[in-house]
Amino acid sequence: MSDVSFLGGGSFGTALGIMLGKKGLDVSIWDRKPSVVEDINIKKENIKYLPNVVIPSNVKAYSDIEHVIKNSKFIVLCVPSHAVREICRKIKGKLRDDQVIINISKGIEQETKKRLSEVIKSELPHNHVVALSGPSHAEEVAMDIPTTAVVTSENMEYAALVQDLFMTSKFRVYTNDDIVGIEIGGAVKNIIALAAGISDGIGYGDNTKAALMTRGMSEIIRIGVKLGGKRETFYGLTGMGDLIVTCTSMHSRNRRAGILIGKGIPMEEACKEIGMVVEGIKACKAFYELKSNLSVPMPITDMLYKVLFQNKDPKYGVYELMTRDRKSEFY
Incomplete structure (x- = not known):
C-alpha cells in the first residue's frame, strides 16, 4: 500500500x-x-x-x-x-x-x-x-x-x-478557488515561454524578452478572463510567477526548444533534441484556434503559430509585431 x-x-x-x-x-x-x-x-x-x-x-x-x-x-x-x-x-x-x-x-x-x-x-x-x-x-x-x-x-x-x-x-x-484561471494561466504561459526562447535564439536581448513577457501577460489575462478566470489570479503564482520562471530559466523545455527554433532548427528536430514534450507547441495550436472562435486578440500567439506551422521567418514575425497599428497599452 x-x-x-x-x-x-x-x-x-x-x-x-x-x-x-x-x-x-x-x-x-x-x-x-x-x-x-x-x-x-x-x-x-x-x-x-x-x-x-x-x-x-x-x-x-x-x-x-x-x-x-x-x-x-x-x-x-x-x-x-x-x-x-x-x-x-x-x-x-x-x-x-x-x-x-x-x-x-x-x-x-x-x-x-x-x-x-x-x-x-x-x-x-x-x-x-x-x-x-x-x-x-x-x-x-x-x-x-x-x-x-x-x-x-x-x-x-x-x-x-x-x-x-x-x-x-x-x-x-x-x-486559490479560481480553477479556470489556474488552469488557463498554466497553459498559456508555455506559449509565451516558447516565443521568449525564439527571441533568445535569434539573438535579441533583455528588452525584447521583457516586451514579450509583459505583452504575453496581457494575452494570458485576456483569454483567461474571457473563459471565466479572475483577473487577479493571473498576477499570482500560476500567471506571473510561472511566466517569469518559464521564460527565463534553462530548466524550461519550452524556452530551450524556442532557442533552437530561433537559431533556425526545424520544430520537429528541436523537440527531438529536447527529448520531452514541449507543451507550448500544442498549446499554441489549441489557443490559436480557441481565441479565433472567441474573437480574443492574441498577436504573439498568432505570430508564433505562423512561425511554427506556416514557416514564417521569426525575425520577420517580430518586425510585423513591432510595426502594427499604434494603440493604447491597456484596453
Whole structure:
C-alpha cells in the first residue's frame, strides 16, 4: 500500500515523489517504460528524466498500473496534456470514489479545448479533482530549493487536503478557488515561454524578452478572463510567477526548444533534441484556434503559430509585431 501514486515517471512527478518520500510517505510511481521503472528501483535514480538525484527507498516504481492505484488515497497524473484522457480511460472503473485525483499537467485538450480538470471529470466523474500549478521546475524541487505552488479544485475541501499533503519547509503551497484561471494561466504561459526562447535564439536581448513577457501577460489575462478566470489570479503564482520562471530559466523545455527554433532548427528536430514534450507547441495550436472562435486578440500567439506551422521567418514575425497599428497599452 502506498500513500500517493504517481502515474507517469517524468521529471516533475519524480521530483514530487522524492519530496513526499523525504516527508516519510510511501510513494509508488507507474511508468510505461521498463527502463525508467528499473532505474528507479535498482539504481535509485531516474536517469532519463531526472538524473543525478537520489531517490529515497520508500519511493518505488511499477509497470502494473492497477497495482499502483489500488490502495492509494491520492493519485497524481503526471503525463503530458495530450495523454490525460488516455490515462484516465486506463484507470476508469478501477478506482474508489474516495480516491483524489491530482493533476500536475499544464495545457488544454487539443480537440475539445477543454481544461484538463474537465477532461478528467468527464472520464472519472465520481472522483474529486485537484490541480497543482505554479513556478516549480522539477530539477529545483528535487534539490530542495525553496519553491511555491498553488492548488485549486471545484471542491476546495480537497484542495486543502492536497495543500497539506505537499506542504514542506521547502515547498510552500497556497490555495486559490479560481480553477479556470489556474488552469488557463498554466497553459498559456508555455506559449509565451516558447516565443521568449525564439527571441533568445535569434539573438535579441533583455528588452525584447521583457516586451514579450509583459505583452504575453496581457494575452494570458485576456483569454483567461474571457473563459471565466479572475483577473487577479493571473498576477499570482500560476500567471506571473510561472511566466517569469518559464521564460527565463534553462530548466524550461519550452524556452530551450524556442532557442533552437530561433537559431533556425526545424520544430520537429528541436523537440527531438529536447527529448520531452514541449507543451507550448500544442498549446499554441489549441489557443490559436480557441481565441479565433472567441474573437480574443492574441498577436504573439498568432505570430508564433505562423512561425511554427506556416514557416514564417521569426525575425520577420517580430518586425510585423513591432510595426502594427499604434494603440493604447491597456484596453
